[in-house]
Amino acid sequence: MSDSAFLTRRRMLAASAAGAVAATGVPAVASAAVHAEPSLSPETDVTLRWLGNNSWEITGAGKTILIDPWLTRFWTGTYTPEGASPDIEIESDPRLIDPYIGTADHILVTHGHYDHLTDVPYIADKTGAMVIGSESHLNMIKALGARTDKLSLVRGGEAFQHEGYTIEVFRSSHSAGGGKLPFPGTRPGKPPKRPKTIADLVEGDSLAYLITIGGVRIMxxxxxxxxxxxxxxxxxxxxxxxxxxxxxxxxxxxxxxxxGEPRYVIPTHWDDFDEPLTEEAVDWGGLAALQEAVAQASPRSEWVKIDHLERFTVR
Ligand SMILES: [Zn+2]
Incomplete structure (x- = not known):
């Protein structure tokens, strides 16, 4: 989940996000940054498809990589004034997943929260993809009933060469509204008892990923x-x-x-995920401030906003 979940009103949220941008006080960042290569010549079509929240399907060179695939989007109240109740029960519904998930070679898990991890066990078993995550993430995936043994435990710092693509893993940090991490904790050792509520899916460390496929580097x-x-x-x-x-x-x-300044910046995790994936994404209130901040920090980057289920092919 995002730190936004802990702010009470969308209007407050938008205002505070804009304030944070304006208050950064860091001038001339763009001149300090290094621009990536001015034009890409991908060796193959590399396409990103947005499946809502931070769920992405990246395809190229005949391979498919999924990031945080979460399609079930059970109701949570995350973006209501009250926020998500910790005792909401998690569910994973194949009827909502199967229309959008076919084959996959890898599934990358950034952290353990409900809007990232809940559907990973089903999708891992369905596709036979290798799942990359922390010890806690993999333990929670097992606890949710995943049968797959294709689980790759990482800490950050790893680099994996695969046929047609590489995956690099980096230690990362979760946002913390009010200085407090939402649903914190780890699940080391043996898998815990089966998670039932959104509070049972703890962050379990955060990871960032750099995928290089067809000569295109995606972070x-x-x-x-x-x-x-x-x-x-x-x-x-x-x-x-x-x-x-x-x-x-x-x-x-x-x-x-x-x-540095990348060629493309694509917003993610900007939709209210209590709204359906099959309809246009509903901005939870942070998108305009983000676009403005990116324009200031990386003016030569192209802002590419795509909607639910849309694709963007890197040129
Ligand atoms: Zn989260």
Missing amino acids: NFGSSNYIAREIEGLRPDVILIQPGGTSTPSYVPRLFKAL
Whole structure:
């Protein structure tokens, strides 16, 4: 979940996000940043499809990589004034997943929260994809009943070469509204008892990923935070970035200072996921402030907003 879930009103949320952007006070970030290659010549069509929230399908070179696939979108109240109740029961419904998930080679888990992890066991078993996650993420996936043994435990710092693509893993940090991590905790050792509620799916450490496929470098974070020193000097062509970040110091400028100015910036995790995936995404209130902040921090990047289930092919 995003730190936005802990703010009570969308109007307050939008205002505070804009305030954070204006208050960063970091001038001339763009001139300090390094621009990626001016034009891409992908070796193959590389296409990103947005499946809502931070769920992405990345295809290229005959391979498919999923990030945080969550299609069930059971009602949570996350973006209501009251926020999500911790005792809401989680569910994973194949009828809502199967229309959108076919084959997959890899599933990347950024963290353990309900809007990221809940459908991973079913999708892992359905596709036979290798799942990458922390010890806690993999333990919760097992506890949810996954039968697959294709589970790759990482800590951050790993790099994996596969046929046609590489996956690099980085230690990351979750956003923390009010300075407090939502649903914190880890699940080391043996798998816990079966998670039943959204509070049972703890963050379990956060990871960021750099995927290189067809010569295109794509960076994703699961929430509006990162560890700058872990990603310093990476030069992705595409950054998937989510709104919010009001609890992260100079959230957007510092990120682009670390990563340079990518060719494309695509917003993610900006939809109210209590609304259906089959309809146009409903902005929970952070999108405009994010776009403005990106324009200031990385003016040469192209802002590519796509809607639910739409695709963007990197050129
Ligand atoms: Zn989260």
